[in-house]
Amino acid sequence: MxxxxxxxxxxxxxxxxxxxxxxxxxxxxxxxxxxxxxxxxxxxxxxxxxxxxxxxxxxxxxxxxxxxxxxxxxxxxxxxxxxxxxxxxxxxxDRPMAARAVATGPRITVVATVHSTFAPTLALVEEEAARAGRAVEVRTVFADGAWECFLAGDRDGYLDRVAAAVDSVTDADVVVLAQASMAGAADRARTALAVLSSPxxxxxxxxxxxxxxxxx
Structure with a gap:
């Protein structure tokens, strides 16, 4: 294959x-x-x-x-x-991740490091919610300074900033890491919330x- x-x-x-x-x-x-x-x-x-x-x-x-x-x-x-x-x-x-987020709970927070990612990710979550017949409330959190670290090749700095953004979320059922590059931050975050990545x-x-x- x-x-x-x-x-x-x-x-x-x-x-x-x-x-x-x-x-x-x-x-x-x-x-x-x-x-x-x-x-x-x-x-x-x-x-x-x-x-x-x-x-x-x-x-x-x-x-x-x-x-x-x-x-x-x-x-x-x-x-x-x-x-x-x-x-x-x-x-x-990211479609399977979005479907899983919708199934996890109605309060979904999307974390991203690039602003252009928010619109397509939110649209995808809403699409999966409609497909599942569920009402969701979607919020966004931007990981400040993370993308600059990514462009500089500082992977640890990038993931640490993403993890910090995840840990700042307190009023959600699930946190969605909008970009595939963010997946490693799930293990660094200390939150008790469900954290989903796409790869x-x-x-x-x-x-x-x-x-x-x-x-x-």
Whole structure:
């Protein structure tokens, strides 16, 4: 089985390789990294990357991918919307996490380190809530200074700032880490609240999609 992953940071590669090795050893991962897409989406909006994402998805299909997983929350909706007609499943990494958050409780706090991530993540949570027939109250918390650490290659500083933002949340049933790069902060946070991240459930869903394609 072959899964193509569309990333906007090379930092995601070892994370998903490790998850694959632990849970899906028969899955071949092909990593496509386009950092400029996140920058452009943040400056001009997700619509500005549609043509580039369409071309990347088509190339992944031609190269034999059984499915494509977009690991960037800011452009995941774009990738998902382009799936019809591609011929293979296209998944956004944060959808399984959003569904789990809705199932956990109605008070959901979304933590992010990039402002452009909030709108698509909140829309996704609301979509999953509607699908489940549940009413939710969604709030946001921005992890100040975290993204600057990420860009500087300071992973510990990045995750520590995310964990601090998580620990500042007191009135929620569940905390959602909006970006895949934030996953490591869940282990650093001291909160007793449920803290959800996207890489593991996202990869599990993509692996399942690949298996369905192979059986078809």
């Amino acid at each position: 072959i899964l193509a992953l569309l990333h906007t940071s090379p930092a995601h590669i070892p994370v998903f390789d490790a998850l694959r090795d632990a849970a899906h050893p028969g899955l071949t991962l092909r990593h496509l990294v386009r950092e400029e897409l996140l920058v452009r989406a943040g400056e001009r909006g997700p619509g500005s990357v549609v043509d580039d994402v369409r071309a990347l998805l088509a190339a992944a299909r031609r190269d034999g991918a059984d499915a494509v997983l977009c690991t960037c929350s800011s452009i995941g909706g774009v990738a998902e919307d382009l799936a019809p007609g591609l011929g293979v499943p296209v998944l956004r990494v 593991r459930p996202g990869l599990d869903a993509a692996a399942a999609a690949c298996a369905v394609v192979r059986r078809a």
